[in-house]
Amino acid sequence: xxxxxxxxxxxxxxxxxxxxxxxxxxxxxDIASVVHIANxxxxxxxxxxxxxxxxxxxxxxxxPHDAERIHEIRRQSKYLVTIGACATAGGIQALxxxxxxxxxxxxxxxxxEYLETLETSTPIKNHVEVNFELRGCPVDKMAxxxxxxxxxxxxxxxxxxxxxxxxxxxxxxxxxxxxxxxPCLGPVTQAGCGALCPSxxxxxxxxxxxxxxxxxxxxxxxxxxxxxxxxxxxxxxxGFNAYAEPFRITSDHHxxxxxxxxx
Amino acid sequence: xxxxxxxxxxxxxxxIQALAERGHRVIxxxxxxxxxxxxxxxxxxxxxxxxxxxxxxxxxxxxxRGDEKLFGFVVGPTSWKQYLNPPETVxxxxxxSPEGFVTDPAPxxxxxxxFGVRPCEVAALGVLDKVYSTSNGLxxxxxxxxxxxxxxxxxxxxxxxxxxxxxxxxDTGPTAEAGYDIAITEIVHNGNMRYLIEAGTPAGAxxxxxxxxxxxxxxxxxxxxxxxxxxxxxxxxxxxxxxxLPELLKGNARNPRWESxxxxxxxxxxxxxxxxxxxxxxxxxxxxxxxxxxxRTRKWDSCFTLGFSYMHGLPMREGVGARYRQWITHxxxxxxxxxDEMGCVGCxxxxxxCPVGIDITHEAGAIRRADLRDTPIGIGGFA
Numbered sequence: 001x002x003x004x005x006x007x008x009x010x011x012x013x014x015x016x017x018x019x020x021x022x023x024x025x026x027x028x029x030d031i032a033s034v035v036h037i038a039n040x041x042x043x044x045x046x047x048x049x050x051x052x053x054x055x056x057x058x059x060x061x062x063x064p065h066d067a068e069r070i071h072e073i074r075r076q077s078k079y080l081v082t083i084g085a086c087a088t089a090g091g092i093q094a095l096x097x098x099x100x101x102x103x104x105x106x107x108x109x110x111x112x113e114y115l116e117t118l119e120t121s122t123p124i125k126n127h128v129e130v131n132f133e134l135r136g137c138p139v140d141k142m143a144x145x146x147x148x149x150x151x152x153x154x155x156x157x158x159x160x161x162x163x164x165x166x167x168x169x170x171x172x173x174x175x176x177x178x179x180x181x182x183p184c185l186g187p188v189t190q191a192g193c194g195a196l197c198p199s200x201x202x203x204x205x206x207x208x209x210x211x212x213x214x215x216x217x218x219x220x221x222x223x224x225x226x227x228x229x230x231x232x233x234x235x236x237x238x239g240f241n242a243y244a245e246p247f248r249i250t251s252d253h254h255x256x257x258x259x260x261x262x263x
Numbered sequence: 264x265x266x267x268x269x270x271x272x273x274x275x276x277x278x279i280q281a282l283a284e285r286g287h288r289v290i291x292x293x294x295x296x297x298x299x300x301x302x303x304x305x306x307x308x309x310x311x312x313x314x315x316x317x318x319x320x321x322x323x324x325x326x327x328r329g330d331e332k333l334f335g336f337v338v339g340p341t342s343w344k345q346y347l348n349p350p351e352t353v354x355x356x357x358x359x360s361p362e363g364f365v366t367d368p369a370p371x372x373x374x375x376x377x378f379g380v381r382p383c384e385v386a387a388l389g390v391l392d393k394v395y396s397t398s399n400g401l402x403x404x405x406x407x408x409x410x411x412x413x414x415x416x417x418x419x420x421x422x423x424x425x426x427x428x429x430x431x432x433x434d435t436g437p438t439a440e441a442g443y444d445i446a447i448t449e450i451v452h453n454g455n456m457r458y459l460i461e462a463g464t465p466a467g468a469x470x471x472x473x474x475x476x477x478x479x480x481x482x483x484x485x486x487x488x489x490x491x492x493x494x495x496x497x498x499x500x501x502x503x504x505x506x507x508l509p510e511l512l513k514g515n516a517r518n519p520r521w522e523s524x525x526x527x528x529x530x531x532x533x534x535x536x537x538x539x540x541x542x543x544x545x546x547x548x549x550x551x552x553x554x555x556x557x558x559r560t561r562k563w564d565s566c567f568t569l570g571f572s573y574m575h576g577l578p579m580r581e582g583v584g585a586r587y588r589q590w591i592t593h594x595x596x597x598x599x600x601x602x603d604e605m606g607c608v609g610c611x612x613x614x615x616x617c618p619v620g621i622d623i624t625h626e627a628g629a630i631r632r633a634d635l636r637d638t639p640i641g642i643g644g645f646a
Contacts, residue, residue, distance in 0.1 A: 033552070148552065152552065152554075161568075163531040166531075166563070169350070170563055171350070172300060172345065174296045177321075178322060178340075179323050186531070188529065213581075215526075215530065218528075219618070
């Protein structure tokens with residue numbers, strides 16, 4: 001029986017999530033033994049034409065061309081899984097959604113008239129139906145293996161949607177907010193990284209986006225008690241997952257307050 | 264009361280040595296990441312001499328005491344459950360081979376000595392023992408008893424309660440009455456660090472007998488110990504009114520207070536993770552990519568996650584208010600129906616380690632002040 005065909009596509013992104021696939025090292029041969037890596041330019045120049053059984057999409061939609069291209073990829077894909085903060089939330093480049101794109105074009109490029117770009121950076125799900133989203137900036141490589149294994153075994157990927165706090169406690173890391181007053185996005189951020197930053201006494205940066213039921217306003221209030229002002233809150237929530245709705249609403253709210261208070 | 268002995272700090276060190284020589288991995292409090300956590304200790308020098316912990320709702324700070332106390336603090340974010348019911352345990356793993364299905368050999372259960380178990384934590388071990396003795400037939404609960412039976416318990420009585428302690432309300436402290444092999448009370452007497460040591464079991468007496476060089480305490484030292492422990496009982500940071508509490512909580516399922524808690528609660532699950540008696544877990548099955556190697560892993564779970572109450576397509580407790588109500592009602596009310604006692608021992612961890620400082624004693628008090636049992640809204644049901 002022919003193996004299911006795997007394709008990997010890139011949109012506006014840094015390539016880090018795709019590289020996580022190559023970074024699984026020993027397991028790469030196992031992956032290649034259960035799926036046919038048919039279209040993965042980062043790994044091989046050999047490209048087998050679609051349709052594909054499992055398509056991994058990295059990156060966000062930032063150009064009219066990409067907004068068209070994703071529809072063709074969707075048509076070619078039985079299962080489409082988005083990987084990383086760019087594909088699932090618009091990525092760090094979604095910061096442009098709050099700014100004037102024309103100004104960027106005129107400032108950065110000598111001949112902006114040659115460019116075609118959209119006003120926004122948006123996640124793939126805003127354009128086509130997505131079967132599963134794998135969060136993270138970058139994604140966790142073992143979670144990628146889990147997604148492929150789940151697909152091959154015909155089950156739903158086992159990816160938690162609870163907070164980073166659960167991972168901190170499981171690994172025995174004392175809470176950085178409670179223990180030394182370090183502002184941390186962990187309570188509103190989805191697990192998946194293994195609670196890396198708090199284990200180095202740093203607060204969470206929210207790389208995996210909002211958890212399943214994020215109470216961002218209450219966490220923001222707790223940050224304010226630790227001395228963070230509205231501007232600081234805007235900066236914190238406008239990171240890699242700035243355009244994810246719960247983070248976006250909270251940063252907009254505190255931006256309005258920051259402006260009102262002249263911060 | 265069994266015979267009491269006394270020593271200086273060298274005696275504490277000899278006790279750690281004696282337990283190590285008997286093949287125990289000794290676990291005790293150490294300073295790590297700006298908190299007191301439980302981890303392996305090799306000698307008395309690993310204990311957090313001169314440290315204390317200041318605790319308020321949602322706030323914890325380590326500070327130097329300016330004295331030589333080895334146990335001048337209360338409890339930190341870790342608890343003994345991490346050794347008895349580890350955060351992640353492989354229940355079994357195995358491979359499909361041409362010879363059939365072969366399970367991997369299970370590791371030997373570790374032989375621990377828990378050193379510095381506070382009276383509320385001794386009580387928590389008793390709570391867990393009850394939970395696991397009634398549930399150990401369940402495959403997902405396996406493994407606890409094998410570790411528990413070999414564990415040697417060195418309790419340390421509390422002469423200085425913390426800001427969020429309420430063991431007196433729960434009748435679990437500040438003096439350990441039973442459930443330990445050896446109990447220690449640390450006092451400063453005439454300017455000297457003195458450790459009053461007693462055995463609670465024949466195993467404890469045997470270890471003390473082997474140690475030798477233990478003195479008899481003076482009358483004054485015993486009086487000082489009793490004085491400090493009586494003082495401690497009068498200086499609890501918090502109080503929880505337990506009279507009628509199970510009926511109160513069960514009868515207030517529709518109290519609007521739950522929604523006020525939902526506004527504040529982050530549903531981050533920290534309270535349940537730090538609780539020394541919260542035992543809920545989930546079981547993950549993992550199959551290797553080639554389908555030949557299977558692993559079943561038990562992991563700590565929490566009633567604050569949506570996945571916890573997910574069944575036939577929906578989470579049963581979608582609202583955060585319903586999740587908090589489930590937690591506190593189980594801990595303080597329906598636990599009694601299940602196990603004939605409350606699941607709370609008054610250690611205060613859930614209060615301290617809540618990032619927004621939600622206080623179980625305060626919330627139970629708020630429900631009591633706004634008791635709706637005699638109004639139509641208070642009758643049963645689930646919001």
